[in-house]
Amino acid sequence: xxxxxxxxxxxxxxxxxxxxxxxxxxxxxxxxxxxxxxxxxxxxxxxxxxxxxxxxxxxxxxxxxxxxxxxxxxxxxxxxxxxxxxxxxxxxxxxxxxxxxxxxxxxxxxxxxxxxxxxxxxxxxxxxxxxxxxxxxxxxxxxxxxxxxxxxxxxxxxxxxxxxxxxxxxxxxxxxxxxxxxxxxxxxxxxxxxxxxxxxxxxxxxxxxxxxxxxxxxxxxxxxxxxxxxxxxxxxxxxxxxxxxxxx
Amino acid sequence: xxxxxxxxxxxxxxxxxxxxxxxxxxxxxxxxxxxxxxxxxxxxxxxxxxxxxxxxxxxxxxxxxxxxxxxxxxxxxxxxxxxxxxxxxxxxxxxxxxxxxxxxxxxxxxxxxxxxxxxxxxxxxxxxxxxxxxxxxxxxxxxxxxxxxxxxxxxxxxxxxxxxxxxxxxxxxxxxxxxxxxxxxxxxxxxxxxxxxxxxxxxxxxxxxxxxxxxxxxxxxxxxxxxxxxxxxxxxxxxxxxxxxxxxxxxxxxxxxxxxxxxxxxxxxxxxxxxxxxxxxxxxxxxxxxxxxxxxxxxxxxxxxxxxx
Numbered sequence: 001x002x003x004x005x006x007x008x009x010x011x012x013x014x015x016x017x018x019x020x021x022x023x024x025x026x027x028x029x030x031x032x033x034x035x036x037x038x039x040x041x042x043x044x045x046x047x048x049x050x051x052x053x054x055x056x057x058x059x060x061x062x063x064x065x066x067x068x069x070x071x072x073x074x075x076x077x078x079x080x081x082x083x084x085x086x087x088x089x090x091x092x093x094x095x096x097x098x099x100x101x102x103x104x105x106x107x108x109x110x111x112x113x114x115x116x117x118x119x120x121x122x123x124x125x126x127x128x129x130x131x132x133x134x135x136x137x138x139x140x141x142x143x144x145x146x147x148x149x150x151x152x153x154x155x156x157x158x159x160x161x162x163x164x165x166x167x168x169x170x171x172x173x174x175x176x177x178x179x180x181x182x183x184x185x186x187x188x189x190x191x192x193x194x195x196x197x198x199x200x201x202x203x204x205x206x207x208x209x210x211x212x213x214x215x216x217x218x219x220x221x222x223x224x225x226x227x228x229x230x231x232x233x234x235x236x237x238x239x240x241x242x243x244x245x246x247x248x
Numbered sequence: 249x250x251x252x253x254x255x256x257x258x259x260x261x262x263x264x265x266x267x268x269x270x271x272x273x274x275x276x277x278x279x280x281x282x283x284x285x286x287x288x289x290x291x292x293x294x295x296x297x298x299x300x301x302x303x304x305x306x307x308x309x310x311x312x313x314x315x316x317x318x319x320x321x322x323x324x325x326x327x328x329x330x331x332x333x334x335x336x337x338x339x340x341x342x343x344x345x346x347x348x349x350x351x352x353x354x355x356x357x358x359x360x361x362x363x364x365x366x367x368x369x370x371x372x373x374x375x376x377x378x379x380x381x382x383x384x385x386x387x388x389x390x391x392x393x394x395x396x397x398x399x400x401x402x403x404x405x406x407x408x409x410x411x412x413x414x415x416x417x418x419x420x421x422x423x424x425x426x427x428x429x430x431x432x433x434x435x436x437x438x439x440x441x442x443x444x445x446x447x448x449x450x451x452x453x454x455x456x457x458x459x460x461x462x463x464x465x466x467x468x469x470x471x472x473x474x475x476x477x478x479x480x481x482x483x484x485x486x487x488x489x490x491x492x493x494x495x496x497x498x499x500x501x502x503x504x505x506x507x508x509x510x511x512x513x514x515x516x517x518x519x520x521x522x523x524x525x526x527x528x529x530x531x532x533x534x535x536x537x538x539x540x541x542x543x544x545x546x547x548x549x550x551x552x553x554x555x556x557x
Contacts, residue, residue, distance in 0.1 A: 089298055093297055095319075097318070246298065
């Protein structure tokens with residue numbers, strides 16, 4: 001545990017010296033901010049023939065989309081760069097387990113992502129002031145749980161990809177590709193396949209559907225368990241990849 | 249204490265090291281001497297728990313490198329050839345990070361002590377990216393010495409240091425080597441001779457010789473090489489020199505110098521010098537050349553073949 005924390009702390013601090021992390025944070029906040037302002041402006045001008053005020057989804061929805069880009073940007077160097085700089089040899093000859101290294105790396109990126117998510121909390125506060133009777137607190141909590149779980153999954157997939165490649169950009173695009181599969185492509189077969197039992201599998205694996213229902217305020221146990229197991233799988237594969245590097 | 253028994257490592261179909269067996273005791277500085285690609289780094293990576301061997305076994309500080317890898321890593325200080333550092337950290341932050349990974353109880357004091365040992369105390373708050381190659385090497389060494397390891401493994405530790413730094417570095421290694429086991433690799437014969445109590449010569453993944461520097465030196469006394477440079481072309485001088493009694497293998501070098509050998513004990517140099525002047529050449533340079541590593545291997549391996557017969 002202590003080793004995980006040591007690795008995570010260094011990684012978290014590293015983000016504050018890295019231009020890519022600042023760009024990722026700026027891109028995230030700017031996109032969500034612009035989207036927020038535009039929606040608010042639009043709905044206030046249209047309000048006399050629509051009586052539904054905008055909800056938390058106008059913040060969390062675009063946040064998830066931007067994370068498709070920022071998560072790979074934050075994780076691409078985690079292990080790929082250590083390998084390139086030779087510092088992986090240093091870490092792998094200190095008395096820490098491969099799993100601790102991988103989890104520490106992921107945790108560092110997750111903490112940075114949580115920092116970005118924490119900054120976005122200003123938007124619901126503003127939204128709460130602008131709308132009457134204010135936003136639904138329960139839905140807000142559910143939506144934030146959804147985005148936190150989603151970023152855990154995205155970053156774990158990114159950590160795994162970073163351990164597979166020596167090249168940061170290969171890691172970036174591989175992560176992006178895998179995220180697209182889980183976020184978008186995986187539900188496409190359900191439009192063609194008629195068999196409901198097979199479609200249930202695709203629907204179960206689809207992160208987007210689960211995410212949308214959580215942002216709308218409904219959480220089931222599998223909505224929590226599925227992303228957590230996907231995160232664990234990503235970290236496990238990453239630890240295996242580090243172990244395999246030792247044998248080569 | 250290091251004990252390696254039959255270490256073999258294959259990278260795919262390429263065999264990097266084959267059946268290496270050797271030992272290094274406490275208080276001993278053992279040198280690994282060999283050209284690039286001889287298998288020095290591979291062997292060190294196995295001993296530090298970075299990678300397992302394909303066959304064979306090794307114990308470091310009393311623990312098995314495969315089944316008790318974490319225990320080994322706790323007791324080994326390792327400076328890889330690439331000197332892995334984080335350029336965006338300060339020297340102090342970097343060493344503190346390593347101290348934390350090693351769970352050192354009084355990390356700050358240990359970092360200070362390691363910095364003093366490599367004389368980098370004044371640069372503790374400087375960023376690693378701003379350090380010279382020599383200073384980075386010292387920070388790398390501080391990292392290896394940080395936890396006062398029983399076994400110190402240094403891969404090509406003097407590469408990139410200037411001569412004054414090399415002398416300093418040698419003193420540091422000699423000091424820490426008194427109560428520890430030190431294994432270091434180099435491809436410079438004189439360095440191995442100066443630093444080590446014992447030298448293992450490794451070539452193409454095999455140990456070709458193992459001896460004290462003194463004994464190696466005496467085994468290496470074979471033919472002596474001399475290089476001679478004259479003003480202008482040496483072409484006409486070659487037949488004159490070649491005729492002198494005792495001169496062997498006289499030949500022109502591509503750079504215009506003339507090289508020859510003579511058997512030990514039959515010094516022909518005065519005769520060669522006299523003949524050169526007498527023939528009307530202006531003698532510019534006349535100096536012995538050391539044996540190259542390749543020649544050393546050739547000699548030592550021929551030695552072994554001869555002994556076996």
